[in-house]
Amino acid sequence: MIDDGSRRKTARRGAGIEKERVGGSADADLPVHPKKYASSVDVASLAGVSQSAVSRTFKAGASVSEATRQKVLAAAKALDYRPSLIPRIMLTHRSQLVAIVVGGLYNPFYSMVLEQFLIRLQRAGKQVLMVHVNSDSSLDAVIPKLASYRVDAVVSALSVFSARTADELARLRIPVVAFNTPLTSLWLSSVCCDNYEAGRTIADLFLSRGARRFGYLAGVDASPANSERLAGYRSLLEEAGYGPVKIGPAKFRYDGGHQAALAMFGRPRPPEALFCANDLSALGAIDALRKLGFRVPGDVLVAGFDDIPPAAWDAYQLTTFLQDGTRMVEETVKLIEQALAQEPTSAGVPLVVPVKLVERKTTQ
Amino acid sequence: MIDDGSRRKTARRGAGIEKERVGGSADADLPVHPKKYASSVDVASLAGVSQSAVSRTFKAGASVSEATRQKVLAAAKALDYRPSLIPRIMLTHRSQLVAIVVGGLYNPFYSMVLEQFLIRLQRAGKQVLMVHVNSDSSLDAVIPKLASYRVDAVVSALSVFSARTADELARLRIPVVAFNTPLTSLWLSSVCCDNYEAGRTIADLFLSRGARRFGYLAGVDASPANSERLAGYRSLLEEAGYGPVKIGPAKFRYDGGHQAALAMFGRPRPPEALFCANDLSALGAIDALRKLGFRVPGDVLVAGFDDIPPAAWDAYQLTTFLQDGTRMVEETVKLIEQALAQEPTSAGVPLVVPVKLVERKTTQ
DNA sequence: TTGTATGCGTTATCAA
DNA sequence: TTGATAACGCATACAA
Numbered sequence: 001m002i003d004d005g006s007r008r009k010t011a012r013r014g015a016g017i018e019k020e021r022v023g024g025s026a027d028a029d030l031p032v033h034p035k036k037y038a039s040s041v042d043v044a045s046l047a048g049v050s051q052s053a054v055s056r057t058f059k060a061g062a063s064v065s066e067a068t069r070q071k072v073l074a075a076a077k078a079l080d081y082r083p084s085l086i087p088r089i090m091l092t093h094r095s096q097l098v099a100i101v102v103g104g105l106y107n108p109f110y111s112m113v114l115e116q117f118l119i120r121l122q123r124a125g126k127q128v129l130m131v132h133v134n135s136d137s138s139l140d141a142v143i144p145k146l147a148s149y150r151v152d153a154v155v156s157a158l159s160v161f162s163a164r165t166a167d168e169l170a171r172l173r174i175p176v177v178a179f180n181t182p183l184t185s186l187w188l189s190s191v192c193c194d195n196y197e198a199g200r201t202i203a204d205l206f207l208s209r210g211a212r213r214f215g216y217l218a219g220v221d222a223s224p225a226n227s228e229r230l231a232g233y234r235s236l237l238e239e240a241g242y243g244p245v246k247i248g249p250a251k252f253r254y255d256g257g258h259q260a261a262l263a264m265f266g267r268p269r270p271p272e273a274l275f276c277a278n279d280l281s282a283l284g285a286i287d288a289l290r291k292l293g294f295r296v297p298g299d300v301l302v303a304g305f306d307d308i309p310p311a312a313w314d315a316y317q318l319t320t321f322l323q324d325g326t327r328m329v330e331e332t333v334k335l336i337e338q339a340l341a342q343e344p345t346s347a348g349v350p351l352v353v354p355v356k357l358v359e360r361k362t363t364q
Numbered sequence: 365m366i367d368d369g370s371r372r373k374t375a376r377r378g379a380g381i382e383k384e385r386v387g388g389s390a391d392a393d394l395p396v397h398p399k400k401y402a403s404s405v406d407v408a409s410l411a412g413v414s415q416s417a418v419s420r421t422f423k424a425g426a427s428v429s430e431a432t433r434q435k436v437l438a439a440a441k442a443l444d445y446r447p448s449l450i451p452r453i454m455l456t457h458r459s460q461l462v463a464i465v466v467g468g469l470y471n472p473f474y475s476m477v478l479e480q481f482l483i484r485l486q487r488a489g490k491q492v493l494m495v496h497v498n499s500d501s502s503l504d505a506v507i508p509k510l511a512s513y514r515v516d517a518v519v520s521a522l523s524v525f526s527a528r529t530a531d532e533l534a535r536l537r538i539p540v541v542a543f544n545t546p547l548t549s550l551w552l553s554s555v556c557c558d559n560y561e562a563g564r565t566i567a568d569l570f571l572s573r574g575a576r577r578f579g580y581l582a583g584v585d586a587s588p589a590n591s592e593r594l595a596g597y598r599s600l601l602e603e604a605g606y607g608p609v610k611i612g613p614a615k616f617r618y619d620g621g622h623q624a625a626l627a628m629f630g631r632p633r634p635p636e637a638l639f640c641a642n643d644l645s646a647l648g649a650i651d652a653l654r655k656l657g658f659r660v661p662g663d664v665l666v667a668g669f670d671d672i673p674p675a676a677w678d679a680y681q682l683t684t685f686l687q688d689g690t691r692m693v694e695e696t697v698k699l700i701e702q703a704l705a706q707e708p709t710s711a712g713v714p715l716v717v718p719v720k721l722v723e724r725k726t727t728q
Numbered sequence: 729t730t731g732t733a734t735g736c737g738t739t740a741t742c743a744a
Numbered sequence: 745t746t747g748a749t750a751a752c753g754c755a756t757a758c759a760a
Contacts, residue, residue: 036457037514037536039753050731055755065729080535082511086459087754089450090736093400100494102482106673111475118466118496122506127513130464130494132482142486147446149491150401171444172401254673287678309470309618314651315679403737414747419739427745451738454752 038079047075058083089150098336099129099151101139103158107252107280108308109323110157113179116329117155124333126152136160136222140168147172153336155179159223159252175339177332180225182350189335190350191328195225198321198355199232199275202303205319205363206273207240211301214242215271217250217260217281226252226277229305233275246271250281257281261288265300272300273363279304279311279320286316286362302362317361328353402443411439422447453514462700463493463515465503467522471616471644472672473687474521477543480693481519488697490516500524500586504532511536517700519543523587523616539703541696544589546714553699554714555692559589562685562719563596563639566667569683569727570637571604575665578606579635581614581624581645590616590641593669597639610635614645621645625652629664636664643668643675643684650680650726666726681725692717 040054047054049068056062057072064072075081089095098121104110121128129151133139136158146154153175161181169176170187178190206214214237219226234245248260257276261284264270274289276282282304286296294300304311304320311318331351404418411418413432420426421436428436439445453459462485468474485492493515497503500522510518517539525545533540534551542554570578578601583590598609612624621640625648628634640646646668650660658664668675668684675682695715 037511037753041753051753052731052755053729055753056730059755063729068730080537082508082536084454084514084753085512086450086453086514087736087752090448090738090753091755093736095450105475105479106472108470108472108475111469111472115466115469115496118494122496127509128494130482130492132479132486144446145491147401148449150448150450172446173444254677283677291678310674313618313647314655401737405737415738416740416747416749417745419737420746423739429745432745448737451736451752454737454754455739457752 037084038076038081040081040083042079043072043075043081046079047071055083093150094340095150095152096126097129097149097151098126099131099146099149099154101131101133101142101154101156101158103133103135104252105132107278107306108310109278109306109325112308113157113325113329116326117157117332120329120333124337126336133158136162136165139165143168143172146174152340153177155332155336156181159220159225162222175336175344177335177339179328179332182224182228182352184347184350186344186347187339189339189348191332191335191353192225192350193321193323193328193353193355195228195355196232196235198305198357199229199234200236201232201357202275202321203233203236203240205303205357205359206275206301207237207242209273209297209301209363211271211273212242213246213269213271213273215246215248215264215274217248217257217264217274217276217285219250219252219277219281223252229275229277250277250284252278252281254280254284257284258288259284261285262292265289265292265294270294270300274300274302276302276304279306279308279318282318282320282362283310283316286318297362297364307358311358312360319360319363320358321355322358323355324353401448402440402445404445404447406443407436407439407445410443411435419447457514458704459514459516460490461493461513461515462490463495463510463513463518465495465497465506465518465520465522467497467499468616469496471642471670472674473642473670473689476672477521477689477693480690481521481696484693484697488701490700497522500526500529503529507532507536510538516704517541519696519700520545523584523589526586539700539708541699541703543692543696546588546592546716548711548714550708550711551703553703553712555695555699555717556589556714557685557687557692557717557719559592559719560596560599562669562721563593563598564600565596565721566639566685567597567600567604569667569721569723570639570665571601571606573637573661573665573727575635575637576606577610577633577635577637579610579612579628579638581612581621581628581638581640581649583614583616583641583645587616593639593641614641614648616642616645618644618648621648622652623648625649626656629653629656629658634658634664638664638666640666640668643670643672643682646682646684646726647674647680650682661726661728671722675722676724683724683727684722685719686722687719688717 041051044051044054053068054072056064057069131142155177157179161178166188176188180192182190182192184190216230248264250256250260289296296302304318307320307322311320404415408415408418417432418436420428421433495506519541521543525542530552540552544556546554546556548554580594612628614620614624653660660666668682671684671686675684
């Protein structure tokens with residue numbers, strides 16, 4: 001039973017055909033479940049040609065005679081054959097798989113960005129392996145999985161993405177693009193929007209509208225987007241000679257904004273203008289302000305960040321910054337393709353996409 | 365690059381290690397891009413053991429001596445080795461990949477469902493291949509891709525999922541679960557919520573609040589969820605002897621609801637109660653009604669479906685149906701695991717999850 | 729144009 | 745406990 005070890009191909013092909021042609025009717029040797037797709041060998045034997053003929057038939061621009069081609073196609077159809085990409089991954093060391101790591105799908109901005117990513121990556125011929133993590137640190141736990149599936153690249157759409165985690169990924173030499181975290185290194189690029197400038201812009205707008213006391217509803221402390229927005233906001237206000245900015249913790253969420261605003265505006269001498277780390281928290285804040293009896297913008301000016309759909313709804317009409325997700329995604333995909341085309345030789349610089357002020361009623 | 369064809373293995377091993385250790389410094393034999401991960405063979409040769417020893421070291425509960433184990437681990441660390449799952453897929457005919465097909469991420473309900481799926485599938489040891497399509501028919505185009513990646517199962521989170529498309533997938537003998545489309549067949553199961561009953565429930569509530577003229581803002585016509593909700597709504601109203609329901613086209617979207625409500629309520633004798641196919645369109649309708657000068661609920665009762673976060677926001681306080689996404693996802697994952705454990709022998713029945721009326725201010 | 733042989737990186741089987 | 749070796753399904757160099 002071992003003596004034919006050297007004639008492995010014959011033995012293998014024979015076994016394969018038998019098992020598959022019978023189609024699970026009368027063989028109890030395997031526990032059934034691992035269902036098998038038809039293979040090129042199956043198709044070949046049914047068509048009476050070689051396996052390579054099948055392979056060539058399904059490769060664009062290969063040399064197959066029309067006769068062979070037809071035989072193969074007929075057999076393939078009969079067996080519902082679809083070429084597997086798995087072996088190709090082994091051969092080419094390319095999976096065409098891009099992992100997207102997300103954490104905050106509750107924020108419509110990220111849902112929409114995700115949708116853009118799916119569309120563009122599919123268009124670029126990539127498949128998307130989606131991974132959800134609760135925090136940056138839990139990313140570490142899934143990194144080995146990503147490596148095991150041999151993903152070609154990783155996109156992090158996390159609001160917090162530490163340098164340490166980036167290093168961890170870099171050891172695998174997988175190109176990584178960070179979305180809204182301005183870190184770069186040999187294997188890490190990033191696409192951000194101009195958070196700092198937005199902070200300055202809104203401060204300027206608030207000042208021009210006559211506000212003299214200022215508040216900020218913070219996102220997550222560790223998030224660069226949050227700190228940059230605050231830094232820009234503060235810098236211009238300080239240059240203009242205005243006192244400290246009151247800060248409340250909103251965690252990028254509606255409820256967070258709601259609570260923080262209730263606390264901040266329940267006290268004497270509340271701010272006359274409130275910049276929020278994102279739209280979600282701004283909407284929560286607006287509802288809180290109204291509940292407290294403040295008029296927006298009559299008593300308090302409010303602005304957010306992201307321009308998610310609800311910001312434009314009649315009930316809010318929130319002034320905000322359009323973070324151009326489409327453009328950012330586009331740049332991200334470009335960076336990926338670039339990294340895939342050629343191994344990086346030096347760290348890039350964070351790519352910064354401009355934002356656009358969208359002024360609605362909450363600041364007028 | 366062709367001359368060493370026969371001694372590929374040796375050449376490769378050397379090249380692989382060199383490239384990895386040196387980090388891409390001095391070899392120009394390959395077009396660089398196809399970056400190689402270290403393989404178990406590389407690790408084995410560095411550790412001075414056989415490849416099988418490496419394999420066993422990384423398999424839980426295998427028999428390796430501590431000494432071998434240590435040598436292997438050291439070598440693996442030096443080479444940043446992670447076992448590849450790709451060959452395993454070929455051997456086991458299982459990729460552990462589940463595809464999720466989405467189309468409407470603009471709807472927070474689907475974003476949240478997606479998030480649940482990611483969490484639960486990851487917990488179940490599956491990886492998620494995400495696919496975005498614009499419509500049911502464009503799903504056909506990606507089916508071959510899914511087959512090529514040998515996904516173990518497919519979840520359709522499309523609002524429209526035709527029997528024809530289901531058949532197409534069934535030919536591949538991949539288990540499919542349809543989310544909110546009550547189709548089943550040998551390879552297709554489905555998880556829905558009780559749309560019909562919800563329609564009846566809200567009709568009953570409207571009646572008990574004194575409404576006598578009724579409107580419905582439709583989603584997409586081809587969507588079963590849409591037609592079931594309408595059917596239930598109509599059935600109870602007709603039983604109660606109330607006239608035809610006015611219908612407007614809202615397409616499940618905020619803008620759609622807005623436009624449709626403007627049209628419906630700009631005419632004489634408008635409805636006194638308005639049921640909307642989902643929350644998004646209900647919110648758009650509320651803003652339209654307010655713009656037209658109607659009070660909600662004073663002049664018009666409004667209800668939606670899904671219980672997305674904005675429905676609970678102060679500015680709306682929308683009465684709606686909690687579609688228990690978490691529960692539905694849970695059931696879906698169960699169905700998948702079931703189908704994977706044992707080949708289906710007969711078609712199941714659509715699983716129906718109850719919904720819960722969440723009454724807020726728009727109906728009181 | 730066609731078929732043969734080989735390798736891709738694993739796991740599983742079997743012999744030592 | 746260890747190492748050879750045969751698969752898995754495909755692509756490709758080469759011979760025919």
